[in-house]
Amino acid sequence: MSALAWLSNKLEDGRIACEACNQHCKLHEGEYGICGIRKVENGELQLLTYGLAAAVNVDPIEKKPMFHFLPGSQVFSFGTVGCNFSCKFCQNADISQYPKEHNHDIFGSSLSPHKAVELALEYGCQSIAYTYNEPVVFFEYTYDTAKLAHEAGLKNIYVTSGYETHKAIDTIAPFLDGMNIDIKGYSQSFYKDICGGSLKPVLETVEYAHKKGIWIETTTLLIPGLNDSDEELRKIASFQAALDPSMPWHISAFQPMYKMTDIPRTPSSTLRRAYEIGKEAGLKYVYVGNIDDESRESTYCSSCHKPLIERHGHVGQFVTNHLVNLNVCPYCSTSVEGVWH
Template structure:
């Protein structure tokens, strides 16, 4: 219960005269991004997405990279409507709209309304979220959002309590709900040296993902010092390579490395023939129709032939 005259932990919803209020359409950020930057490697590859962010977060992660907008009170900012967001996305020739940068569920109502409007306009929608949300609103959101990248920040409840001010169970339940509903899902795990990078924890995480669906793409991302964890070192490439190998050893089919400049970090390896089916460098990807060009294996990709994306593709020998 939020006391009268106070705001909730997310710093967005407030109790004004015993009425729960939340800002609607208050933008902190708006950019055109490659969808691979979300990161989503198996969803409308090489399209551009109109990415918008609001304010606040329902967690307080000590390593937050966007703390300037997620860990502050809502400030005066541009206010817009779902119709205007869709108009901007279309005018910039984007394939869809992404709710990202801060935690999108803090402006749940605006996100849901915008997603419904996007569908009317033939735009896909993406939610980049921490997954820390109750089952009922998550289930409702699944009807409107086409793809999710969900951060599983650790496979330890102690980590969530100490470093995020939350708990692990709701996040796992969100992933399981999305998988059950057949929405497109990709997972991100930020590997922090000495904190959530033990062999046992990475193995347990990978086993859990496999138990849901071995074909869910997993992104093991490098940590770089920021916010309240500036005293830590960046993640060594050896640690990321170990995480990727653990993922493959536990049966995951698509494992990627992020936040690092390393050959093959973003390549899609065909789980059937073992050859590189899609090469990537940063956010540029080799053109694909979602099928391995060597053995015709289906690569668990959402690909729309109507995507106008040739400007971002390039061919290999």
């Protein structure tokens, strides 16, 4: 289904400038954006996947991962085909890279913004997550859904690579409650060679979205030999701690996939080392993912260090929340940062 991609602008030379993401595509008639799903047709930029969901699920919120956002709740999750990155380790390449690898073909099942909100409420979800591929590439679809969700009392979450323009963030901020932003590494070469992007815009997005009052959690997938050096991990942790030490950092284990099947799985020792680096940098909340490590998946009070939210088993399978008063430690009354209701 095609709809006007209104987050765009017509240039004097006749090209259309897409204003959704920091790839800053400027397109002639008939050209596609880097994402593969935004195309100029009849002098206007069109979003080719509006109302076409390639993946739909009801997930535990912890799976996003969001650990300080309505813990233990269910989230209605959906995404389309297409992506503005080309990560060689993408776990959802079958949808994110599909248009670029199939001559701009697209697929998806009909899911209107109204239907998405209706289903989220029907399944008892407290929020909607725009995920699986990059949400900003189907921005207008997310915006229309988020606005309706907000009106229905649901919260909205972007699970994103952090390439939103400031204009995109400003536009959706009134309806966007949370973001999990990938900080995929801390070197320009990694972003350019492995992901098809740049580091600086991602860091700027983290800073800007945080400034707008959106709850932010970040994720770094540790790939052996590529982005897991102590130096690089310290840079990520230090950047985040300087911005806000209460911003949760999720560090996850890589599994061989897509174009990186020759690289081994991340050892658990690497995750434990990254966890300690995050703590040493001053981060209050550091979590490991894609391995079973109850002690490093649980949330502890930053003052008395007692467990506040215990997690074990498959992500989101077993969550015990001791925050009876929502954002206050029951043992020492210290405030715990997050979105609790």
